[in-house]
Amino acid sequence: MKPAPFRYADPGTLDEALAVLSAEGEGAKVLAGGQSLLPLLSMRLAAPTTLVDINRVPGLDSVEVTGNGVTVGALVRHTALLADDAAARVQPLLARATANVAHPAIRNRGTTVGSIAHADPSGEMTSVLALTDGAVTVATPSGPRTVEWRDLFVGPLETSLHGPAVVTSAFFPALPDRSGTAFAEVARRKGDYAVCGAGVVVTLDEDRRIARVRASYVSVGLTPEVHDLTEAVAGKPVDSADWAAAGALARTLVDPDTDIHASADYRRLLVGVLTERTLAEAAAEAAAKVTGE
Amino acid sequence: MSVDTDRTITVTVNGVPREATVPVRRLLSDALRHDLGLTGTHVGCEHGVCGACTVLVDGDPVRSCLMLAVQVDGHAVTTVEGLARDDHRGGQVLHPVQEAFRECHALQCGFCTPGFLTTIAAGLEKRDPAAELTDEEVDDMVGGNLCRCTGYANIKKAVHHAAAAMKDDAR
Ligand SMILES: Cc1cc2nc3c(=O)[nH]c(=O)nc-3n(C[C@H](O)[C@H](O)[C@H](O)COP(=O)(O)OP(=O)(O)OC[C@H]3O[C@@H](n4cnc5c(N)ncnc54)[C@H](O)[C@@H]3O)c2cc1C
Ligand code: FES
Ligand code: FES
Numbered sequence: 001m002k003p004a005p006f007r008y009a010d011p012g013t014l015d016e017a018l019a020v021l022s023a024e025g026e027g028a029k030v031l032a033g034g035q036s037l038l039p040l041l042s043m044r045l046a047a048p049t050t051l052v053d054i055n056r057v058p059g060l061d062s063v064e065v066t067g068n069g070v071t072v073g074a075l076v077r078h079t080a081l082l083a084d085d086a087a088a089r090v091q092p093l094l095a096r097a098t099a100n101v102a103h104p105a106i107r108n109r110g111t112t113v114g115s116i117a118h119a120d121p122s123g124e125m126t127s128v129l130a131l132t133d134g135a136v137t138v139a140t141p142s143g144p145r146t147v148e149w150r151d152l153f154v155g156p157l158e159t160s161l162h163g164p165a166v167v168t169s170a171f172f173p174a175l176p177d178r179s180g181t182a183f184a185e186v187a188r189r190k191g192d193y194a195v196c197g198a199g200v201v202v203t204l205d206e207d208r209r210i211a212r213v214r215a216s217y218v219s220v221g222l223t224p225e226v227h228d229l230t231e232a233v234a235g236k237p238v239d240s241a242d243w244a245a246a247g248a249l250a251r252t253l254v255d256p257d258t259d260i261h262a263s264a265d266y267r268r269l270l271v272g273v274l275t276e277r278t279l280a281e282a283a284a285e286a287a288a289k290v291t292g293e
Numbered sequence: 294m295s296v297d298t299d300r301t302i303t304v305t306v307n308g309v310p311r312e313a314t315v316p317v318r319r320l321l322s323d324a325l326r327h328d329l330g331l332t333g334t335h336v337g338c339e340h341g342v343c344g345a346c347t348v349l350v351d352g353d354p355v356r357s358c359l360m361l362a363v364q365v366d367g368h369a370v371t372t373v374e375g376l377a378r379d380d381h382r383g384g385q386v387l388h389p390v391q392e393a394f395r396e397c398h399a400l401q402c403g404f405c406t407p408g409f410l411t412t413i414a415a416g417l418e419k420r421d422p423a424a425e426l427t428d429e430e431v432d433d434m435v436g437g438n439l440c441r442c443t444g445y446a447n448i449k450k451a452v453h454h455a456a457a458a459m460k461d462d463a464r
Contacts (some may be wrong), residue, residue, distance in 0.1 A: 001339065008317035008363060009296045016294050024296065038359045039340035042320075050296060051317075053364065079353075103437025105347050105354040105412060190436040 003041035010053040014134040021164035024050040031202040035110035036118045070098040071174040090174045092260035097124040103191040117167050119159045122219040131216035133173045139166045153223040172199035179203040180285025182278035194218045195262045196270035202282040208238045220256040227253045238287045302366035307375030315362045322346040324362035333373040344438030347408040348372050354412045373407035390414045393455035401442035422463040426456045
């Protein structure tokens with residue numbers, strides 16, 4: 001199908017974008033990569049009165065990497081983040097998760113920030129923002145503000161952002177010392193949305209014992225959540241930790257739904273399997289770093 | 294700041310500057326087919342899943358059903374019609390990927406073919422032709438395009454075939 005008629009503006013500055021969003025009111029929507037919004041329009045699941053295309057706004061297309069973390073601008077395409085080695089060194093979950101986002105042709109247009117603003121619980125980057133304890137910066141007519149991930153996601157495809165607002169960047173804090181990460185998912189076909197995905201961070205102490213274990217899942221629950229799995233393996237030497245126990249704990253913490261792709265029970269099973277698998281991988285990575293210290 | 298319902302755009306399509314006046318809701322796929330008469334770009338699902346509508350925008354593969362025509366104003370678009378190359382004798386030769394598809398029997402009904410050709414042509418042109426092409430790389434390249442006829446085996450064979458031809462060309 002085709003989108004219903006709408007009005008279109010492509011402002012050349014952020015201020016102009018906010019001015020048009022304000023003037024056009026409730027029915028106006030930001031258009032970034034269009035890889036989620038245009039399908040919604042063509043399927044007539046959304047009918048905004050006005051699209052405010054931010055692709056011409058300068059200064060939004062850079063990835064800034066410091067020791068504290070990675071700031072991804074609103075016009076950074078998935079492809080660009082995936083190829084950013086400096087970003088991957090500071091926060092390896094970025095590239096590991098982005099590799100699972102859609103297909104190359106979709107990644108060439110779709111943006112990381114758009115994924116987050118879209119707040120799809122089956123998107124990878126919402127759960128990476130949560131797992132890394134990240135935040136977004138939002139431009140509004142009354143000035144910029146920072147919104148922590150916990151305050152951002154309200155429900156499926158719903159954020160706490162109301163009124164004229166453009167998310168200008170997302171900040172992903174750096175991976176802590178002595179930590180390893182892993183990301184894995186099960187999808188029907190390569191590049192499809194995950195039936196279930198898992199991202200994990202394992203942190204060790206100086207004696208190579210498990211200090212902290214955190215996980216976040218994709219396509220599980222209505223909004224991204226972070227689960228602390230430390231208690232299942234706390235204080236255990238990294239080489240003899242019982243990852244299956246952590247997987248079992250994860251299964252009791254999640255609350256997946258049934259849909260046409262999978263039952264809730266199957267998703268819970270996958271949570272256990274993917275948790276065990278990714279934790280072993282992340283722990284091995286962390287252990288190699290501690291040994292190398 | 295103008296907020297419009299129609300716009301006149303100028304796009305370089307297959308090397309030729311073209312102008313069109315379109316409603317802002319016109320998808321790039323429809324603009325190519327209906328406004329510019331380039332029906333080589335096929336439209337399957339219209340929500341980004343099948344890949345039949347893939348074209349190159351400034352050299353990168355994108356879904357033309359997930360872009361608005363107004364968004365390519367001032368940009369360069371390559372469709373399947375633009376893959377063949379000048380033979381410098383007044384005619385044209387097929388792109389190595391097109392040649393490989395014919396050679397390897399990589400199409401049956403042909404509906405998906407334009408999307409595969411643009412995607413693979415860009416994918417192969419972007420890589421170092423001397424580097425060995427792995428099966429995994431090929432899967433990643435074509436994994437976003439659906440074909441209901443061939444079963445993919447011959448398509449993958451064609452990618453390797455084209456890569457080998459392009460490697461020879463580069464020597
Ligand atoms: C076939 C297919 C498969 C896909 N598979 C996956 C997948 O496996 N995993 C995955 O995560 N995604 C997947 N996607 C979606 C893709 O990752 C999108 O790029 C992403 O979800 C949205 O980013 P976008 O830039 O395209 O946003 P748009 O489509 O432009 O916008 C999406 C929503 O976010 C809002 N928005 C966007 N940017 C901003 C901003 N800066 N400020 C305020 N609001 C904003 C828009 O108003 C809109 O409501 C897939 C898409 C397709 C078509
Ligand atoms: S028609 Fe565009 S991807 Fe199917
Ligand atoms: S050849 Fe028929 S769909 Fe691919």
